[in-house]
Amino acid sequence: MKYTTDDVHNRVKKILYGLTGITLADNKDIMISNRIDKLKRDSKYKGDIMDLxxxxxxxxxxxxxxxxxxxxxxxFFREDFHFLDLKNRAIPQLAKSGNKINMYCSASSTGEEPYSMAMTLLEVQDEIGKKLNASVIATDIDTNVLQYAANGVYRYSKSSKEFPEWIKPSKYFKRRIEKNLAGEEILIKVKDELKKMLTFQVMNLNDNTYPFSKNQFDIVFCRNVLIYFSAEDQNKILKKLFSHLKIGGTLYLGHSENPQDLVNYVKRVGQNIFIKEKEAF
Ligand SMILES: C[S@@+](CC[C@H](N)C(=O)[O-])C[C@H]1O[C@@H](n2cnc3c(N)ncnc32)[C@H](O)[C@@H]1O
Structure with missing residues (x-):
């Protein structure tokens, strides 16, 4: 049977949207072709792509x-001003109540973001000299990245400047030098004190409901994931996330994301940083 590249790409887009809500733009042909090659490799499927x-x-x-x-x-510490806000405003305020601090990272990818959240909390703990009861739930739809995150081993390059000056990586990571064909590489492994604060679980933001209770979280990170969804679907996701955020809790969005319909229910306190003022729906 004859079919064109467009036929394949359109079918891919339709399936992807149905499974994840991700909308691929029309100018993504090269990316789609590369991802199809990855799918063929990972599935080890030898037949026709349309059959797959x-x-x-x-x-x-x-x-x-x-x-x-x-x-x-x-x-690590991507858009570091969000972690500064966590460190200087949000966590110290939450710490005053003495209640458990519940943080949620809704598209955690390979783990750098939720580990950065947890490191920030531990920094505040040291700064105020008071043990804080806190946890970070980290979810993603991609099982490979969650596995990577749970493993907690990362390549480290001193020149990458991933860590802000207020974080000493040796406090949170064990260092290991690995020799390979490319020479020597420094690997860093998350220490147990940090790791035990996190739970990784698979979750699709496109699901009708999320496995959390109403107003469960003090902090919600939803960064650099809404951009993959249509405006209508972004709104749906934001409303669901919002219902799990406490009043007074903080929502952090990525640099090109905005609170959409929630705009009248939040107070902006920084660059893409929003405090929930009232229930929305
Ligand atoms: C570009 S990464 C952003 C990671 C991190 N939040 C950051 O800002 O550095 C986007 C992540 O969103 C995840 N994702 C995409 N669609 C999703 C969905 N429907 N549900 C949950 N996660 C999704 C991807 O697997 C990917 O790991």
Whole structure:
């Protein structure tokens, strides 16, 4: 049977939207082709791509399909002004109540973001000299990145400047030098004190409901993921996330994201930093 590249790409887009809500723009042809190659490699499927896509529609190779089409770019302390706000305003305020501090990272990718949240909390703990009861739940739709995050081993380059000057990586990571064909590489492994604050679980932001209780979280990070959704779907996701945020809690969005319909229910306190003022719906 004859089909064009457009036919394949359109089918991919339709399946991806149905499974994840991710909307791929029309100028993403090269990316889609590369991701199809990844899907073929990861699924080890040797037959025709249209047959493979048919199998995905029928419920096979769904994980491989989703994992191939997510974009997982992230790094420690990305958009570091959010972590400064956590350190200087949000966490110290929450610490005063003595209650458990519940943090949620809703698209955690390979873990750098939720580990950065947890490191920030531990820094405040040291600064105020008071033990804080806190946890970070980290979710993502991609099972490969969650596995990577739970493993907690990262490549470290001194020149990458990923860590702000107020974080000493040796406090939170064990260092290991690994020799490989490319020479020597420094690997850092998350220490147990940090790791035990986090729980990683698979979750699709496109699901109708989320496995959390109403007003469960004091802090919600939803950064650099809404950009993959249509405006209508961004609104749906934000409303669901918002229902799990406490009044007075803080929502952090990525640099090109905004609170959409929630704008009248939040107070902006910094660059893409919003405090929930009242229930929205
Ligand atoms: C570009 S990364 C952003 C990571 C991190 N939040 C940051 O800002 O550095 C986007 C992440 O969103 C995840 N993602 C995409 N669609 C999702 C969905 N429907 N549900 C949950 N996670 C999703 C991807 O797997 C990916 O790891």
């Amino acid at each position: 896509l048919h199998l995905v529609e029928e419920g096979s190779y769904v994980t491989e399909f989703i994992n191939s089409f997510t974009t997982n770019k992230t790094h």
